[in-house]
Amino acid sequence: MFTGIIETLGRIHEIQKERDNLHITVDSSISSELKIDQSVAHNGICLTVVAIKDSLYTVTAIAETILKTNIGSWQEGDIVNLERAMKLGDRLDGHIVQGHVDQTGKCIGIEEANGSWNFTFEYDSIFSNITIEKGSITVNGVSLTVVNSKTNQFGVSIIPYTFENTNFKSFAVGSLINLEFDVIGKYVSRLYNK
Structure with missing residues (x-):
C-alpha cells in the first residue's frame, strides 16, 4: 500500500530482457535502505526488489505488468518516481494507492x-x-x-x-x-x- 507521495527520483541504469520479463536496475538515493523482497512503486507500478548492490537495485516486471503499464517504453537514463510502501501508523498524506496500474x-x-x-x-x-x-x-x-x-x-x-x-x-x-x-x-x- 502506498500514498502517492513521491519519496525520491531514480534513474534507470540498465534494462535486461529475459523471455517475457524485464529486469530493471535503478540507481537511487534509497537503494542502501532497501531489502530484498521489499515493494517499491516505480511511476506507480509496485515492483519487488530482487537484488541490491551499492546505489543500485533491481526489480523484475512480468508480461502482465508490461502489458498494462508504460514500463515497456522505459529506456536507460529515464527518471522514475519512487515511493516505498507506507508504514502502518504513518499519516496518509496522499490517498490510498495500491501500486496496481489500471x-x-x-x-x-x-x-x-x-x-x-x-x-x-x-x-x-x-x-x-x-x-x-x-x-x-x-x-x-x-x-x-x-x-x-x-x-x-x-x-x-x-x-x-x-x-x-x-x-x-x-x-x-x-x-x-x-x-x-x-x-x-x-x-x-x-x-x-x-
Missing part, C-alpha cells in the same frame, strides 16, 4: 499557469475507468486531485514542489503515463454497474 494514458496538454502547471490527460474508455471532479487520481505514482473531469479525460494542477521533485518536469504532449484510478471509486463504480 491503464496508461497520454498527456494531451501542458499549460504554465504563472507559477504552477496544468496538465491534461486522456485515456481509453475500454476499461470503464472514471474520474470525478476533486476526486483522487494517481499519475506515474503521484497522488493528485482531479480538475476538469470529462469522459476519458481529466486535468491536474501541479505546484512547483511537485513539478521539481517528480518526473512531471519531463512530460511532453504525447508522453505515455501510468494511471491508477481511485480504489474506492472503482469499487463504487463496479457495484453501481452490476
